[in-house]
Amino acid sequence: MGEVDVVIQGGGIAGLALARSLLDGGLSVSVVECRSTLETGGAGILLQENALKALSCIGVSAGDLGGGHSIKRINLGTRDCPKAMSIAVKGRALGLPRYQLLNCLQAGVDSDCVALNTTIKAWTKLGDGRLNVELSDGGRRVCRVIVAADGAHSTLRERVQQHKTRYRETGQHCWRFLLDDIDHDSESYELQNGRSRLGFIPTAGRQLYVYLTESSLDEESAARRGWREVQDSINGFGSMGKVIAQRIDSETTFLRHPIIDGPVFMPVGPDIIFMGDAAHPMTPNLGQGAAMALEDAAILGPLLRTRDPECASKLFCRLRHRRVARLCSLSYWAGAVAHVSNPGLRRLRTLGLQCIPAAVVQYQQQVFNRSFYRQLKRMDCDLDTET
Numbered sequence: 001m002g003e004v005d006v007v008i009q010g011g012g013i014a015g016l017a018l019a020r021s022l023l024d025g026g027l028s029v030s031v032v033e034c035r036s037t038l039e040t041g042g043a044g045i046l047l048q049e050n051a052l053k054a055l056s057c058i059g060v061s062a063g064d065l066g067g068g069h070s071i072k073r074i075n076l077g078t079r080d081c082p083k084a085m086s087i088a089v090k091g092r093a094l095g096l097p098r099y100q101l102l103n104c105l106q107a108g109v110d111s112d113c114v115a116l117n118t119t120i121k122a123w124t125k126l127g128d129g130r131l132n133v134e135l136s137d138g139g140r141r142v143c144r145v146i147v148a149a150d151g152a153h154s155t156l157r158e159r160v161q162q163h164k165t166r167y168r169e170t171g172q173h174c175w176r177f178l179l180d181d182i183d184h185d186s187e188s189y190e191l192q193n194g195r196s197r198l199g200f201i202p203t204a205g206r207q208l209y210v211y212l213t214e215s216s217l218d219e220e221s222a223a224r225r226g227w228r229e230v231q232d233s234i235n236g237f238g239s240m241g242k243v244i245a246q247r248i249d250s251e252t253t254f255l256r257h258p259i260i261d262g263p264v265f266m267p268v269g270p271d272i273i274f275m276g277d278a279a280h281p282m283t284p285n286l287g288q289g290a291a292m293a294l295e296d297a298a299i300l301g302p303l304l305r306t307r308d309p310e311c312a313s314k315l316f317c318r319l320r321h322r323r324v325a326r327l328c329s330l331s332y333w334a335g336a337v338a339h340v341s342n343p344g345l346r347r348l349r350t351l352g353l354q355c356i357p358a359a360v361v362q363y364q365q366q367v368f369n370r371s372f373y374r375q376l377k378r379m380d381c382d383l384d385t386e387t
């Protein structure tokens, strides 16, 4: 495959969702992935209403996801008061293992469109405006535009901005894992206990996605923590924590990583468009990183199908920049507030969770979702008036 419309670097959630959308619209695509497989590890994911809407825009229904668990309520609280704030979501949120989402996205992308074990080495502009892309395995592609969907540590981003990305360290580290064969009540929880935060989200009838976040840890001491230390921390979360802790042993597979974010990078130009974590690396505190990658694909796909790359890039940035920048900032501060170390402030936080009426939070959620629906509408109107 030498000539394609779009070369996408990165076969993660953003890259595969965009590839799917472009292929459905009749464009040709080459996905360039540095790993040897698109199979993915990872733990779980919570898809909230906006993520499900974005998926439906790229032709994926909740049924296509091959399972997952419909969440009844999202609860925020503490060890002693797990439901300080309890929001009914009535099935408008789905928990599922991360690989299941990726498998579903991958199913819509022909394997001929994916180049594994390779990365973009260089690109030059041809006389007719197209790009000649050289790959590290000696392959070559000619395309109209490159899309950088290569995640929070995007190498394309570093090359275009000409410096290392300045990540913001939060001092928090996260351990994530899936637990099978465990009872749950179809509700998701996030509990705070001193310097730790424990979250668990049902991903199937008897499966939970669990994450533990600890603050005030440097990389070295976080890396030294083994399954016993994770178990000890989770044991500190009262009866709910104990049920989870007793299921952890040396066989449990954890993913560990520091929680970071970075500035939004969405330059307008005809050659490279940045999306997903490559454009807006955000902390996972609001569970919106994958959702933003999916929203990006739902907007960028139609733009690239109908516009020249420069115009698509301009509109994409205009539609998306504000929303993702606000969310990055909100997500960072949500993590900071969740990990306040002062006991008085912690009590104040719990009181705040108890006092804010659920209706207010639901309203805010609606406003947040509607702003994405408005973007879709604005894009549709814009496309209608120009065609």
Ligand SMILES: Cc1cc2nc3c(=O)[nH]c(=O)nc-3n(C[C@H](O)[C@H](O)[C@H](O)COP(=O)(O)OP(=O)(O)OC[C@H]3O[C@@H](n4cnc5c(N)ncnc54)[C@H](O)[C@@H]3O)c2cc1C
Pocket: 009, 010, 011, 012, 013, 014, 015, 032, 033, 034, 035, 044, 045, 046, 047, 051, 118, 119, 120, 149, 150, 151, 152, 153, 154, 155, 156, 174, 176, 211, 257, 275, 276, 277, 278, 284, 287, 288, 289, 290, 291, 292, 293
């Ligand atoms: C603890 C935690 C919990 C989370 N929970 C949620 C949640 O509940 N809900 C939610 O919406 N989001 C969640 N997220 C966020 C979400 O996982 C990410 O934000 C999302 O996956 C971003 O997708 P992406 O495709 O942009 O990047 P990635 O998923 O990182 O994909 C990038 C891809 O590019 C490839 N790549 C990298 N460099 C190169 C290169 N040089 N050449 C070629 N290929 C390359 C990588 O191998 C990878 O396949 C969570 C994140 C964390 C850390």
